[in-house]
Amino acid sequence: MRLRLVGERYAVCTAPHPLAPGPGALSAVLRDTDGYTWVGPEAAAPRAVTCRGGWRLLAVEGPLDFGLTGVLAALTTPLAEAGVPVFVLSTWSTDFLLVPVDRLEAARAALAAAGHVLTDAEDAR
Numbered sequence: 225m226r227l228r229l230v231g232e233r234y235a236v237c238t239a240p241h242p243l244a245p246g247p248g249a250l251s252a253v254l255r256d257t258d259g260y261t262w263v264g265p266e267a268a269a270p271r272a273v274t275c276r277g278g279w280r281l282l283a284v285e286g287p288l289d290f291g292l293t294g295v296l297a298a299l300t301t302p303l304a305e306a307g308v309p310v311f312v313l314s315t316w317s318t319d320f321l322l323v324p325v326d327r328l329e330a331a332r333a334a335l336a337a338a339g340h341v342l343t344d345a346e347d348a349r
Contacts, residue, residue: 225298227321227335230281231345233266234322236311237275244270250281250320252313263313263322279311279322282331282342286318295319299340306334 230249237243239260245251246264254261262270266277288295296312296319303310303323308331311322323331335342 225295225340226285227282227299227340227342228285229328229342229344230283232281233277233325234263234279234281235266235269235275235277236279236322237262237269237273239270239273243273246270249283250313250315263311278325280325280328282321282323284319284321287316288318298338299335302334302338302340303331306330308334 232248234248234250239262241260242255243253243260243262245253246262246268248265248268251264252262262273266279269275269277284295284299296314299319299321300310300312303321308323308327313320313322332342
């Protein structure tokens with residue numbers, strides 16, 4: 225599979241109240257029974273809520289057909305084996321994996337060893 229590393233750092237935040245989506249290559253607001261989760265560029269993270277920054281965003285080249293199976297398993301299994309935590313989001317057209325910035329090189333090596341190709345945002349231009 226081919227993935228692209230998005231240039232900016234991302235944050236994942238939580239709040240008991242609705243949050244507005246942010247800018248960037250990926251922005252998401254999700255609601256569950258525990259509240260709201262916000263994902264977006266670290267520089268645009270909402271204030272006065274609990275946030276964890278320092279994530280790098282890996283975008284799977286898409287669009288991906290809804291009939292595909294095992295896409296996330298093929299990507300997360302080598303990361304799990306390398307001890308790299310992930311936060312995963314899916315959209316209509318593709319999947320996104322967020323990995324901690326301090327584990328990016330381990331993620332890059334694990335994905336390459338599993339046969340995946342990860343390009344930097346600058347390489348895609």
